[in-house]
Structure formats: structure tokens, C-alpha cells
Amino acid sequence: MTISPELDTRFRAAALEQGLLDVAYDIADTPVGPLLVAATDHGLARISFDPDADAAEDQLARVFGARLLRVPRAVDPVRRQLDEYFEGERHDFELPIDLRVASDFSRSVLAELAHVPYGRVTTYGALAAQAGRPRAARAVGTIMNRNPIPIVLPCHRVVGSTGSLVGYGGGLERKQQLLALEGAIVG
């Protein structure tokens, strides 16, 4: 006997509404592929280019707690703003962000990153300097590579000092795609 989709949806919504979850997620379809989007009570906690739900569930549960459930409604605001971004209508995301698990330095670098404007690029070194550690360009590169919330925290706007794209956690092709969408480079 299988439960009806209505009952399943109802339970998931109730679990979210009653505040019983450590973390909720869903898959959002975007022009750069399906994204796994996860949110906690504190805000958007993760965007992953790898939609492998099993692996993501394990990882999210380790970090945020085992009370993890797929609840589409939990990430609706993120989904909506991502849609607007990919349609070119949104340049700035207005979402609460949960960076509780990041280290202090990561958090300050990611805070600086959030200020890099739409359609512009900066360098790893410049970002390191803004975060108060001018010689930490390499560490900043690592933080960009492990950015828990790509796109919304725009690590695609960070390039090498020579202007080369260098790398991207979601693959260089996606970095190019995002920068082309923003008109920062010719795609």
C-alpha cells in the first residue's frame, strides 16, 4: 500500500510549519542544470550543482542535523529569486543566509563576496585584501571553491589577476554561462 501524494505533501508541509526540521531541501530547475537548494530556520544554507540527493542528504544531515526532509515549499523564495535572476530581471538576491557552519575567515570573505556587484568581476587577491588578509589569495581561492551557496554568493565573479577564469566549483562552463548572462563577458 502506498500513501497518496496528497498525504505525503501534507505531512511534509506540516513538518516544516511546526518547525520540526533541522534542514529542508528541494531541487530547482535552472538553465545551469538542476540545483539542490537547502534551507534552515536561519536561511539559505546550501546550493549544490550536484543534484545527487542521497549524497547531499548525508552531507547536510551531518552538518545541520538528521531531521532533514525534502519540502519544496521551504525553498520557494529561493527558487523564485533564482528564476528572476536567470531571466535577467534580478541583479541582487534578497535572502537570509545561514553561514553558521563557516569559519570566521570564510564568513568574512563570503560577506565581502556578496558585495561584488552583478555584471562585474573581482580577483582573488582583491577579495583577500578586502577581507583584511591581502596575502591570502590562495586561501580565498579555496573558500570560493567550497562556497556553500554559489550563484547567490557570486563566486563566479571572482577571477585570476590576469583575467583568466581560473576555476569554479560547478565547472568552468557554468562560470562562463553565469558571467555571460550578467554581461560580464561575451559568452
Added chain:
Amino acid sequence: MMAAVTAVPPFERFYAEHRDAVFAFLRGRVGAGADDAFQETFLRALRGYGALRHGEHLRAWVFTIAARVVTDEHRRGRRVIVAEIPDLESVDERPSYEELEELTHGLPPKERAAVVLRYGYDLDYAQIGDALGSSAEAARQAASSGVRRIRRKEQR
């Protein structure tokens, strides 16, 4: 080296694995009230989930919760299908399935679920085996070992 303990799985996986069996059980007990009972069962499971120390016997654990939800439904005057409890006379007259809840408190989860499902809900051992993810024979052994444990407890 310490013995490996099964980690508590993400709730999503636990839910996906047990929801259909729990629903089937609830349909058999509370009929049309199964939808509400189902939601209540898994919300209660979710409330207790953060306190779990390991991921073993989760099927038995959630069935024990489902059984308690059925008991509560009964208290509220809803129609519940109640079975006779023929094998437990020597424990204490004839415990109702509500008393079973209390009697089985402290039993290992699998034994507790087997006793509650057998004597409180009159499931046969094949059904209990299905519910607990074991064979009918293992379910029978769990129930009888649970009953023995209750008797020992009662004699103390």
C-alpha cells in the same frame, strides 16, 4: 575497536523507507482515520528523531509510535479494531492494548513492537515480520522473548 553503530539516517530516508508499511498498518487499525494518524505518527517520530543515538530498529521504533497513535485515537472515541490478547493472562489478567504500552515499556525496541503488534493489534507473525523487516519466525521469537521479559519483570 568499538563495534560499529548504525548511524541515524537522514529523516527523509527513514520516512521513505517506512511510510508505506506504517500507512498500511494504520489503515488496518483506524480505517478512514489513517491519513490523520499517519501524519501524527511521523510528526511524533520527527519530534523524537533528534534524540536518537543510533539508527537501529527504526522500523520497530516507528511502529511503536504508530501503535501509540492508534491507542490515542481510541481514547478519543474513534473506531479502532481491537484484538483479544489470549497469551498474556498470566501476566496480569488480560491487559488491554493500552496497558500493553505500559507493560512493554523498557523492552528492546524490536521485542516491544512485536509484543504490541501481536497482542495489542492481532497482527499475525508474517505481518509483524513484514512490519519489522524480519522473517515471521524472527517476529515470533521477538514476541515470545518480549513476553518472557515482561513476566520476569512482573515477578520481581
